[in-house]
Amino acid sequence: MNRMLARTLVVLGFAVFAGAIAACGDGEDGADSGGFASGEPVEGQKKGGTLKVTSNADVDSIDPGQAYFQVTYQATYATQRPLYSYRPGNTDEPVPDLASAHPVVSPDGKTVTVKVRPNVRFSPPVDRAVTSRDVKYALTRGFFPSVANQYVGTYFGDLEGAQAVSEGKTRDLAGLQTPDDRTLVMRFSTPIGPTAARALVLPASAPVPEEYARAFDAKKKSDYGFNQVATGPYMIRSDAKGKAVGYVPGRKIELVRNPSWNGSASGDYRPAYVDRVDWTIGANPTVAGRQVINGSGMVSGDTVPAPIVKLAATRHKAQIAFSPLGNRYITLNTALAPFDDPDVRKAVAAVVDRNALQLARGGRLTGKIATHFLPPGIPGFEDAGGLEGKGHDFLAKPAGDAEVAAGYLRKAGFADGRFKGARISMVGTRDDRGSQIVLENVRKLGFDVNFRNLSQEAMLAACATPSSKVHVCANGGWLPDFNDGYAMLFGPFSGKTISPEQSPNWSQLDDPRINAKMDAAARLTNPAQRAKAWGEVDDMVTATAAAVPTYWDDVPLVQSKDVQGVVARWNAAWDLSFSSLK
Amino acid sequence: MAGYVARRLLWVVALLLAVSAITFLIFYTLPSADPAAIRAGRQPTPELLAQIRQNLGLDEPVYVQYWRYMKGVVLHFDLGFSYASDAPVRDQILDRLPATISLTAGAVVVWLALALPVGLISALRRRRWQDRLAMGAALVAISAPVYWLGLVALYLFSKDLGRFPIFEGANTYRPLTDDPAAWAASLLMPWFVLAASFAAFYARLLRANLLEVMSEDYIRTARAKGVPERRVVLGHGLRPAITPLVTILGLDIGILLGGAILVESVFNVPGIGRLAYDAIRQADLPMIQGTVLFGAFFIVVANLLVDLAYAWVDPRVRTA
Numbered sequence: 001m002n003r004m005l006a007r008t009l010v011v012l013g014f015a016v017f018a019g020a021i022a023a024c025g026d027g028e029d030g031a032d033s034g035g036f037a038s039g040e041p042v043e044g045q046k047k048g049g050t051l052k053v054t055s056n057a058d059v060d061s062i063d064p065g066q067a068y069f070q071v072t073y074q075a076t077y078a079t080q081r082p083l084y085s086y087r088p089g090n091t092d093e094p095v096p097d098l099a100s101a102h103p104v105v106s107p108d109g110k111t112v113t114v115k116v117r118p119n120v121r122f123s124p125p126v127d128r129a130v131t132s133r134d135v136k137y138a139l140t141r142g143f144f145p146s147v148a149n150q151y152v153g154t155y156f157g158d159l160e161g162a163q164a165v166s167e168g169k170t171r172d173l174a175g176l177q178t179p180d181d182r183t184l185v186m187r188f189s190t191p192i193g194p195t196a197a198r199a200l201v202l203p204a205s206a207p208v209p210e211e212y213a214r215a216f217d218a219k220k221k222s223d224y225g226f227n228q229v230a231t232g233p234y235m236i237r238s239d240a241k242g243k244a245v246g247y248v249p250g251r252k253i254e255l256v257r258n259p260s261w262n263g264s265a266s267g268d269y270r271p272a273y274v275d276r277v278d279w280t281i282g283a284n285p286t287v288a289g290r291q292v293i294n295g296s297g298m299v300s301g302d303t304v305p306a307p308i309v310k311l312a313a314t315r316h317k318a319q320i321a322f323s324p325l326g327n328r329y330i331t332l333n334t335a336l337a338p339f340d341d342p343d344v345r346k347a348v349a350a351v352v353d354r355n356a357l358q359l360a361r362g363g364r365l366t367g368k369i370a371t372h373f374l375p376p377g378i379p380g381f382e383d384a385g386g387l388e389g390k391g392h393d394f395l396a397k398p399a400g401d402a403e404v405a406a407g408y409l410r411k412a413g414f415a416d417g418r419f420k421g422a423r424i425s426m427v428g429t430r431d432d433r434g435s436q437i438v439l440e441n442v443r444k445l446g447f448d449v450n451f452r453n454l455s456q457e458a459m460l461a462a463c464a465t466p467s468s469k470v471h472v473c474a475n476g477g478w479l480p481d482f483n484d485g486y487a488m489l490f491g492p493f494s495g496k497t498i499s500p501e502q503s504p505n506w507s508q509l510d511d512p513r514i515n516a517k518m519d520a521a522a523r524l525t526n527p528a529q530r531a532k533a534w535g536e537v538d539d540m541v542t543a544t545a546a547a548v549p550t551y552w553d554d555v556p557l558v559q560s561k562d563v564q565g566v567v568a569r570w571n572a573a574w575d576l577s578f579s580s581l582k
Numbered sequence: 583m584a585g586y587v588a589r590r591l592l593w594v595v596a597l598l599l600a601v602s603a604i605t606f607l608i609f610y611t612l613p614s615a616d617p618a619a620i621r622a623g624r625q626p627t628p629e630l631l632a633q634i635r636q637n638l639g640l641d642e643p644v645y646v647q648y649w650r651y652m653k654g655v656v657l658h659f660d661l662g663f664s665y666a667s668d669a670p671v672r673d674q675i676l677d678r679l680p681a682t683i684s685l686t687a688g689a690v691v692v693w694l695a696l697a698l699p700v701g702l703i704s705a706l707r708r709r710r711w712q713d714r715l716a717m718g719a720a721l722v723a724i725s726a727p728v729y730w731l732g733l734v735a736l737y738l739f740s741k742d743l744g745r746f747p748i749f750e751g752a753n754t755y756r757p758l759t760d761d762p763a764a765w766a767a768s769l770l771m772p773w774f775v776l777a778a779s780f781a782a783f784y785a786r787l788l789r790a791n792l793l794e795v796m797s798e799d800y801i802r803t804a805r806a807k808g809v810p811e812r813r814v815v816l817g818h819g820l821r822p823a824i825t826p827l828v829t830i831l832g833l834d835i836g837i838l839l840g841g842a843i844l845v846e847s848v849f850n851v852p853g854i855g856r857l858a859y860d861a862i863r864q865a866d867l868p869m870i871q872g873t874v875l876f877g878a879f880f881i882v883v884a885n886l887l888v889d890l891a892y893a894w895v896d897p898r899v900r901t902a
Contacts (some may be wrong), residue, residue, distance in 0.1 A: 054753060058860070061668065145633035148622060153630060167629050220637050221668050249667035249674060250860060251852045270771050280753050282860075283850045287736060287752045457865050461616060500617045502626055 029564040034315070037320035037559065039567030040089050045273050045580040051563070053253075053279040053576070054288040055301025062236070062247050063225025064203040065142050070325075070479065070573055071302050073203070075253055077228040077568065078277065078576040080206035083114055083135065086570040087269065088578050091377050091483045093527060094201045098130065098231065100182075100267065103200065109191030109523045114184045114200070117267050123230040125242045126209045127487045130231060131181040134207035140165060140173040141213065142204045144220040151481055154491070155199035158190045194525045201482045201570075207231060212242070231260045231579055233272030253279035255576070273580035289558060292318055297581055298560045299574045306362050309556045315367055321557045321565060324377045326479040327370055327488070327574035328361075328551040330438055331463065331506040333471050334544075338412075338421055345545035347408035347419075348472075350394040350401050351441050357550050358398075360433040366556065369398045370549035372542040373478075373489060374534065377569065379527065380485040383535020390539050395549070403444060418446035425450045426472040429459045434550075435474040442472065463506045466498065473506050476547060483570050485534020486522050493541045494518050507546035514540050586893055587899060594792065594882045599652070601878040606648050611865050616640075617665045617867065638665070651871070661875070662868035666861070673871035675854060679876075680757060682853035685776060685845065686838040688769050693777035698824075700781070701788025706815065708793065716785065719782070723782035732775045732848035739771060753850045772849045776842055780834060784827055791823035829888050836884025840877025 012546035067076045077085065084094040084103075096102060100117045120130040139156060142149030143165040156162060161174030188196065209229065216224035222440040227242050229235070234255040237246025246254030255277035261268070279301060283291075289308030292298040293316050304312075304320075312320035330341040332348060339345050354369045360368060371389025389395060393404055405419030414420060426442065426449050428435025439451050449472075454462065456475075463473040480487040489496055495510030500502045517540060521533035542549065555572040559565035559579075566578035618634040621624070635641040638652060654660035661671035700720070704713040738744050742752025749771040756764040795801065796819050804814050841855025850856075854873055861869035 058667065060666075063668075145630070147638050148630065148634050150622065153626060163629065166633065168633060223668060225668065248677065248852075249664070249669045249676075250857060280850065282847075282852060282856055283753050284848050287733070287743070287848065287850075291751070291753065295742055366885055457620075461619070464619075499626075500628075501616070501631065502622060 021219060035317040037318055037321040039323065039557070039566060039569075040564060041271075041566050041578055042564060045271065045564050045578075046582060047273050047580070048275050049581040050276040050278055050297060051274040051576065051579060051581065052295075053277060053297040053301040053574075054283040054292060054298060055279065055281055056283055056285045056288070057302045058250050058281045059253070061225055062230065062244065062249075062253075063147070063222065064206045065138060065147050065149055065208065065222075066225065067203050070571055071279065073571050074301065074573050074576055075236075075255065075279070075569075076192075076203045076206075076337060077232070077571075078234045078255060078272075079228075079232045079236060079258070080203055081120060081231040081268065082203050083116075083200040083205040086483065086568065088566045088575045089566050090377060090504060091570045094198070094482070095269065097268070098135070098205070098207065099200070102195040105193045105197055107523050109525075110188045112186040112188075112193045112197045114186070116182050118182065119262060119266040120207075120231055120268075121262070122207070122209055122262045123235040123238075123258045124211050125240065126229045127260050128209070130207045132184040133181070133208055135184050135205060136173070136176040136178050137204055137213070138208040138448040139176060139204055140171065141208060141217050141222070141224075143173065144168075144171070144217055144222065146217055146220060147224075147295040148269065149204050151199070151202060152204050155192075155196050155202070155481075156186075156204075158185050158188045158192045158196075160189055191523045193523075194530070195361055195486045195522045196483070197525075198482055198484050198486070231261075232267065232418070233261045233263070233270050234258055236276065246570050251281055253277075253281065255279070270577035271580075272577050274576075277576055279425075291558055294563050295560050298564050299563055299579060300558045301574075303560050304556045306366075308558060309362070309365060312556070312558050316558075316561075319559050319561060321559070321567055322365065322554040323557065323567050323569055323572040324375055325553045325555045326477060327373055327375045327549060328475075328477040328553065329370070329547040329549045331473040331476045331547045332545065333469075333473075333506070333508055334510075334546050335466065335508040336469060336471055338419065338424070339471060342545060343408045343412035344419070346394040347405040347412065347445060348442060349545045349548040350397075350405035350408060351445055352548050352550065353400040353437060353441055354398045354550050355398050356399075356437045357434050360437060361551060365554065367551050367553040370552045371395055372538050373547070373549050374485060374538045375488070375552040377481055378485065378488055379531035380534035380538060383532045384538035384542075385535075390542070392542060394545060395542070400441060402444070409445065414446075420446060423448040423450055424471040425452070425469065427452050427454060427459050427462050427470050427473060428474040429454060429456050432475060438447075438472070438474040441553040464503050465501055466503060467500065470506075476506055485531070485537060486518075487539060488520070489534060489537055490518055493546065509541070509544060509546040511540075511544060514544070583893065587890065590886055594886055597882050598875065602652065602875055603648065605871050605874045606644065606651075606867075607798060607883065609870065610644050617865065620665070620865070627694055640814050651868075656877070661872040664861075664866055664867065664869045665865045666866045674857060674869070675872055675876055678852055678854045678857050681755060681851050682839060682841060682846075682855065682863045684765065684769055685772055685842055685851055685853055686835060687774040688766075688773040689838070689842075690835060691778070692773045693781035694831075695789060696777065696781040697784035701785040702815075702820065704785065704789040705792035705796065713789075717789070720782035720785050720791075723778045724786075726778070728775060728779065728844045729848060731778060732772075734843055735771055735775050736848070752848065755849070755851050769851070772845050775848075776838075776845045779840075779882055784830075787830070788823060788827060791826060792819055795819050795823045819868060828891070831886035832891075833881065836881040837877075839880035839884075841873065 057071050060069040061067050064076050064080045081098040082100040085097040086094050100115045104113045116132045141147045142152035143162055159175030164170050175187045209219050213224045216222050216227055226244050235258040236244040237254040237256045238244045285305045292300050332345045345362050358369055372384045374384050407419045424447055432455050462468045462470050478492050493509050495515045497505045498508055514555040517537050521537055524530040524533055562582045564580045564582050566575045568575035618631055618640050622631050622634055639647055664671055681826055698714045704716045707713045739746055739748045741747040742751045750767045754768040758765040758766055804818050841858050843855035843859050846853040846856040858873035
């Protein structure tokens with residue numbers, strides 16, 4: 001399941017009860033934008049105790065080499081140390097975690113060298129020091145068909161020899177070299193190095209001991225996750241043989257202290273305040289939300305439904321925090337007439353009522369109206385115009401602008417400013433009122449629409465398969481894998497990502513200028529230059545109107561009164577290694 | 583009788599085969615996500631997709647996949663692996679089964695304990711205030727959606743959220759083997775919520791049956807012979823009136839063992855119903871198939887037991 005699907009699940013989570021907090025977001029019922037929990041670490045946080053997490057969703061995979069959900073990362077980053085990671089409040093630049101220094105990228109962008117810290121140990125039963133070979137194996141196994149990591153192909157697919165591993169021809173990834181125990185050298189066939197180096201924050205770079213994991217990975221479907229070892233402050237409770245008995249799918253995750261973890265002695269910045277985390281899966285979201293607010297020692301593990309947001313935002317402000325997360329958009333298929341004409345696309349963009357969409361999503365508390373694609377917090381956001389955007393006329397009025405829309409249609413050859421032509425197809429998801437709003441908006445322009453309301457999985461399949469010939473997908477959205485413009489824009493808008501199946505580029509935008517600009521931006525190592533370049537890419541994409549940016553989400557997170565919750569901003573979820581009891 | 587039992591057992595096998603085949607066909611016919619594409623991520627290479635399809639056996643024709651699946655089920659009781667969690671389906675179902683059995687068994691006891699006296703009193707006090715009160719309450723209980731009733735019960739009576747904190751609330755389920763007292767405490771409210779509509783239905787049914795039976799000639803004869811009223815009611819009236827309830831009880835138990843989705847969801851009782859619900863949401867075919875087969879198994883077995891009981895009681899049924 002991918003981040004797009006994860007995003008859609010989040011969308012659904014909001015949509016089901018969205019209307020209930022619309023008023024709350026508009027400042028009624030005593031709610032305003034101030035006074036909420038900051039989610040930042042504070043001085044003198046208390047040590048010890050048990051933190052209770054409740055979530056409706058289960059992890060997508062307990063295996064750090066497969067984990068990809070926002071929910072999952074909460075457990076993964078408490079138990080594993082990737083090469084780099086983000087401190088809770090700082091999403092701009094990752095810091096060395098398992099690595100001892102920032103990665104060194106060669107001038108041609110084809111080689112990345114990373115140094116691994118000494119003194120980091122695996123939890124029992126392996127209980128030995130981590131070496132660079134363990135990182136090599138971790139990244140390599142991501143390409144094994146038995147593991148099938150969802151993002152290694154995207155960011156590390158250009159490693160020399162990666163394809164041979166993913167085809168099952170070899171288990172040795174030639175592009176990863178370990179000249180000594182502390183050094184990992186990554187050789188790419190393209191200048192993707194600067195971007196790949198940033199992707200080393202992902203959990204596929206957390207070390208895996210080959211001699212232990214080999215037998216699990218050799219099966220048709222690896223069960224290493226159910227027998228994993230940890231390098232982080234916590235581990236899933238396991239028996240003497242290493243079986244992770246603390247994880248029961250769909251029921252619970254028990255995290256206990258990792259006896260092999262030696263904290264700051266191995267360069268780990270995580271304070272790991274609580275002694276234990278008891279995570280209950282499958283909780284009814286509304287009931288669980290109330291339990292968290294009324295109860296003791298609890299935090300929400302996934303999306304909080306609107307009634308709970310309203311309750312917390314009006315009566316328990318100190319118990320709710322908000323964190324930005326990704327974007328939403330409507331895609332217009334540039335490979336199909338009439339949306340191969342930019343003016344027709346701009347007409348649709350102009351008529352979409354983003355105010356109504358915001359209200360349908362839950363009002364101002366749950367996000368901001370988008371004017372481009374890079375969301376707040378992602379480098380390049382300000383370069384792309386910040387909250388106001390760059391002033392494209394077709395996105396100037398959040399409530400929609402029928403005059404501007406008619407003008408673009410006239411420019412496209414429709415003299416009376418109304419579209420006349422063949423029927424178009426549009427796909428939305430059930431339970432999402434936003435789809436209906438988009439449908440009505442598009443119909444206003446004269447479009448004859450064949451609208452299909454599908455389950456989210458079916459919607460994803462239809463929109464990601466070009467042969468389905470869907471003109472408009474109303475429920476697009478993207479979560480970044482890490483805080484970088486590449487992770488936000490390359491997948492959904494590069495012509496290189498168009499594929500017959502599972503294509504993330506729903507608009508099928510294949511603009512040589514944008515593709516080239518993206519390639520150039522991906523090669524930049526300087527953070528400021530990189531942010532500027534991706535900001536420019538963002539504006540170029542916005543100007544094509546291949547998709548209509550509608551919303552930048554703010555994720556609500558709730559905690560009990562006696563919890564000092566700390567938010568991992570890059571993941572928009574509680575950071576279990578930093579949160580504590582009061 | 584042996585021939586009858588053999589015939590019915592063959593039907594059970596045929597029915598389970600049909601259920602499994604239909605589930606397979608539905609999954610492949612209706613629009614759904616491709617499990618290989620879901621696993622492969624957002625920018626998979628065709629090679630990776632092909633490898634995953636091969637690993638999951640999705641590259642084979644549907645009938646070959648079905649044959650392989652059924653072979654695993656019959657020969658090794660192997661229900662495959664979940665696409666979502668990679669865990670063995672059999673282990674997950676067996677892990678959830680005790681919770682479902684606990685929920686069902688307790689609810690059955692509660693609803694019978696409520697329905698039998700209420701139905702009896704209603705029939706004996708027909709059109710009096712006891713009858714009207716009981717049947718009015720029964721109507722409310724039947725009409726109230728279980729999901730809503732569960733939430734109301736939680737917000738009224740749970741120790742952590744309720745106005746009158748009496749019972750343990752949601753997310754408190756403990757297995758019987760861990761702590762019997764905590765097990766019972768965690769299930770008290772789910773038992774009552776699940777039992778409410780069943781108790782109401784059974785009470786109404788018993789009342790109607792009993793009213794019909796009590797107007798039979800043999801009841802009048804018994805009374806005319808001077809048989810004490812208590813014996814007339816309990817000995818001559820209740821037994822025939824209760825027989826249809828036994829039939830329905832068997833089927834209801836079978837259905838509930840297949841999972842009480844709503845109650846399990848509201849109270850987070852980790853049973854088979856919620857497992858099935860999650861599997862459907864995630865297009866997790868092996869888990870859907872496993873839970874459907876288990877549910878169907880319980881229903882047909884319950885049906886079989888009821889039929890056998892009837893055949894044993896009434897020989898005419900065997901040749902019907």
